[in-house]
Amino acid sequence: MTIREFKMPDVGEGLTEAEILKWYVQPGDTVTDGQVVCEVETAKAAVELPIPFDGVVHALLFEEGTTVDVGQVIISVQTEAGAAEAPVQEAAPAAAVPAPVAAEPEEPAAAARQPVLVGYGVSTASTKRRPRKAAVGAPAQNGTAPAAPAAPVLPAVPAQPTGERPLAKPPVRKLAKDLGIDLAAVVPTGDGGVVTREDVHAAAAAAIAPQVVSAEVPAAAPAVQAAEVPASARETRIPVKGVRKVTAQAMVGSAFTAPHVTEFITLDVTRTMKLVQELKDDPDLAGLRINPLLLIAKAVLVAIRRNPDVNASWDEAAQEIVLKHYVNLGIAAATPRGLIVPNIKDAHAKTLGELSTSLSELVATARDGKTSPADMQNGTITITNVGVFGVDTGTPILNPGESAILAVGAIKLQPWVHKGKVKPRQVTTLALSFDHRLIDGELGSRFLADIAAVLEHPRRLITWS
Template identity: 70%
Template sequence: MTTMTDASVREFKMPDVGEGLTEAEILKWYVQPGDTVTDGQVVCEVETAKAAVELPIPYDGVVRELRFPEGTTVDVGTPIITVAVAGAAAPEAPGAPAEQPQAEPAPAAEEPKPEGRQPVLVGYGVATTSTKRRPRKGPQADVPGPAQAIQAELNGHGGALAEKPRPLAKPPVRKLAKDLGVDLASITPSGPDGVITREDVHAAAAPRAAEPVTEAPATAPAPAAAPAAPAPVASYDTARETRVPVKGVRKATAQAMVGSAFTAPHVTEFVTVDVTRTMRLVEELKQDKDMQGLRVNPLLLIAKALLVAIKRNPEINASWDEANQEIVLKHYVNLGIAAATPRGLIVPNIKDAHDKTLPQLAEALGELVTTAREGKTSPAAMQGGTVTITNVGVFGVDTGTPLLNPGESAILAVGAIKLQPWVHKGKVKPRQVTTLALSFDHRLVDGELGSKVLADVAAILEQPKRLITWG
């Protein structure tokens, strides 16, 4: 094999595969040094704070180096793999600043492939945020020369992308800044790697306290010295305790739930209902020729009942716009289904569920569950939800007080369906009974509206024929 010059070696950097994300963990490499790869070939799987996604390489060539082992968390914009590209004259100028002016036209024509291709493949549109963040991440691992080369690449994509880098901040910090009316671009970050912290936002919101807080970076070495504190972590009794790092989906879920609990005022209402007729209908539908090969279970009819209840009470399907102080009424229903996976709780949603027939809804539910169990749920599948169902009954739990999925107005918890003594037609009989719990955002849903929706769902499950008369 002919020896490649440095100009023919391409570095593939960790892309930004989700809005507001700054890092991802490498779960698995599908290639090794010496392997031949082609444009569009998946080379690794990474886990972000939203989901596990596969990354395709945008070059044809031979793998030269894997920069990080599996299990490593890597910042967005950091090179993770190098590929020796045959026949490339001088597409990569970062290693030779003197040749940069000549090399710029080539990246302008070549580099849009990784920047435009990957977000689309994992479920996003063209992501401009990742290119905005890279100039800030560059200094972390590179000297000013490579940082200038990265900026040159951005200029090649258009001046608008290079004019103003996107500030680095975690989603909860962005939410705090939005609530306090603080422009992140005006803040000087004090966190590691140029990340804006909550303290930075509070300091910007209180100008008089800005000077003491801006001195925090001077004292920041104290927290920076805290990494020495991992010593206590190593001192615990490993025979009696196990410590699991919180990252990826679990970390994002924890942050989202804290933000939801302390941002939206939750109200939860409960109703216990006789679902005996619904359970009979489930058995009948399993024998229906139109439902053959589809997943038919109580959750399917509960989902349909909720969709009918939303149709009757459309104001429940809304979101709260804090910035504009508006209630946004949604004329579509993206029905979220909470799913427990080995990587943590995720909430993919069925797009435009309100337009689906019962067989179509059953098919969509089946695909959603299968994809979630296989760990293949894309970030796009978890975006844009409006209302969610969480089925805690599969764990034998009667009910609970579910927390809202951020950005949604309501979530319905379904408890276990059990035989219980129930007064039916004046006599106590064993009936199939369950308890439903509806949590909603009290800023936009009052008690009357929440009660109507929950009562409608219960009435449909008690008398499923209402799916026809009301739907």
């Protein structure tokens, strides 16, 4: 019999740690190649981990709720000697002097394996190591937990060469530092393998979410239940990790990198609310989720078509404005695991029915905690609905790499001058925050005014399309 070890893989394109949420196996259980053995949570999403070989569980090295660095052994399995196994190759360690490792012979079948995860591997640039908790079912050696060599790397995309310093200009390095992004884990797209500002933003976008909330997803569960706090307690400390940690880093970076400007407009959306009801009653749209957010999203897309320069990003390294000829529309959502901003890819090319379907799928996936990192990457502009809490408006912070974010306030029945008379009308306030490097006051004002014009007179969804 041989003891084989399975290490915490990089489940999120360069993330350095993950928390073990739940074990699906116990010592003595038989496992097969590809069987899910545990669920872990990273700063991006919750992911189920399949084990890449057969055997009998020997020991679980960490308890549920433990945060484990990528590359550390989390489970050991007894396998039969000489059995066909997926080889575990060691990645080059981050230390300057590589330690010798015993490599097992590689089999052709293993090379053809399609990993379920983003990649089995560890970011070699990370030197951060936290103290390990006591192992479950495995004794410590010399009073400490055994050090784990780096895990095998099977990246889905090209990465920086192991041991080499990533190529990037000083402004890009500063941006990565501000956003808490490991440059060694960023996939370069610049000439000669140079990491660009866009590459850093793309890496950050999947892990961050603005401090905004969508009406479509239930509010996140509190980190500490009131019943868990003793009556005598005067304060409670909550570890900053996961989504909240990355969100905080990204928001600080965004606030102090892009010069924010916020403009507001209050408008009568009575006609839009009537149209929502008419569309709900339309048999051709039966089975689709029709709500105000759908028409607001469509209004934003129409306004972008009329003002295409707002759909852009700022490339600090190249000193260029990058105009996007597509719209990946982000919808901010609060989930039980924290705030995320998945986006609808190529939303500009979708019909109203297709947009409704995409919104419904986005909401369902976020509610189930199954939003993938790819769903949160490469957004171009974001909508957030703060009105669900009865809030009139706010000043949202830009999602890094994007040019604008629209906050939608509560829709309330208010006195409004309509056709020369004061009448009760459905009224809301929109707030648009934008990057003043990309969007000047005139362009930002015209964009916001166009959104409002569509919502005041929704027939413009047709006449302006």
